[in-house]
Amino acid sequence: MxxxxxxxxxxxxxxxxxxxxxxxxxxxxxxxxxxxxxxxxxxxxxxxxxxxxxxxxxxxxxxxxxxxxxxxxxxxxxxxxxxxxxxxxxxxxxxxxxxxxxxxxISRPELQAHLVAEDIAEQLGKRAGFRRTMKRAMEQTMEAGAKGIKIELAGRLGGAEMARREKQITGSIPLSTLRANIDYGFVEAMTPQGHIGVQVWINKGMFEDDTDGADAQEGQTSKKPKRSYKR
Structure with missing residues (x-):
């Protein structure tokens, strides 16, 4: 597991x-x-x-x-x-x-995972279709400039008797890359059939790291042509 x-x-x-x-x-x-x-x-x-x-x-x-x-x-x-x-x-x-x-x-709430999860939970509470709600949230986040988004819902989706999970991914979500700026949010949607867990991952790109770039430039060898010696 x-x-x-x-x-x-x-x-x-x-x-x-x-x-x-x-x-x-x-x-x-x-x-x-x-x-x-x-x-x-x-x-x-x-x-x-x-x-x-x-x-x-x-x-x-x-x-x-x-x-x-x-x-x-x-x-x-x-x-x-x-x-x-x-x-x-x-x-x-x-x-x-x-x-x-x-x-x-916050200038761009579409890039905040917690706010996106809250918006999805609010729509589910109003009995909106969960697939359409997920698709609309993903489109808005990608249009705002995100590199990727993953949404996962868990519970009695659509009023079904048995709980299940639904997941949708757009773009890239490198969870193991520490330099990737991944935002995460979790909210519970209150529906008449029970609670539905809403998880959102948003990839905002890479963290800015100027020091590594400066050190790399300093460590490079000079590009001057080698001096030729005549015999």
Whole structure:
């Protein structure tokens, strides 16, 4: 049986940075880890329609910096930034620390695997045909500039009595290549027949690595013609 590895966890610490950036002693680590989970669960549940695929958390001695990557930042900001201040107060009451919120807009939500999976799950919840939904999502992602996409659905597809898996792939998905920028998302679709798992892999190309290119250029031999000696 093949072993499946989360592409993001596989590359974290090598090609990708951690989503939580802080250091703590062994005594405080579990408590701070639980606080991070509370913050992420609260934000993603409250702003379900803002399209938040990633929440980054940085800690200093004085405050906790929360960076929200959102496809629709206006839903979080609100009029004159009032909702941001309200969210900041709610998070401070939740964990009892000073919170600093920063919002970054996602320019191309079609290239975010979690958002694509959420869109597919929403369509399945509205009883749309799963094959047509998968095909439309793949076309939109490839048109946005992706190198490849794989979508896998698991559950009672189409209301069938027996659960099964359906998979569609377009382009290339090199899962074992660490330099390949593979994004991964998983969402559960709530349907009247039961839950359907939606997994999405998106290949955004290769990570930029300028240092290797510079070293390779320096290591090349000179292309000057050899000097000829006359006898």
């Amino acid at each position: 093949g072993q499946k590895v989360n592409p993001i966890g596989f590359r974290t610490g090598i090609m990708l940075d951690w989503k939580s950036r802080w250091y703590a002693s062994k005594r405080d680590f579990a408590e701070l880890l639980l606080e991070d989970k509370k913050i992420r669960d609260y934000v993603t549940k409250k702003y379900k329609f803002a399209g938040i695929p990633k929440v980054e958390i940085e800690r200093t001695r004085d405050e906790v910096k929360v960076v929200l990557h959102a496809a629709r930042p206006g839903v979080i900001i609100g009029r004159k930034g009032q909702q941001v201040e309200q969210l900041q107060d709610e998070l401070q009451n939740l964990i009892g620390r000073r919170i600093n919120i920063k919002i970054e807009e």
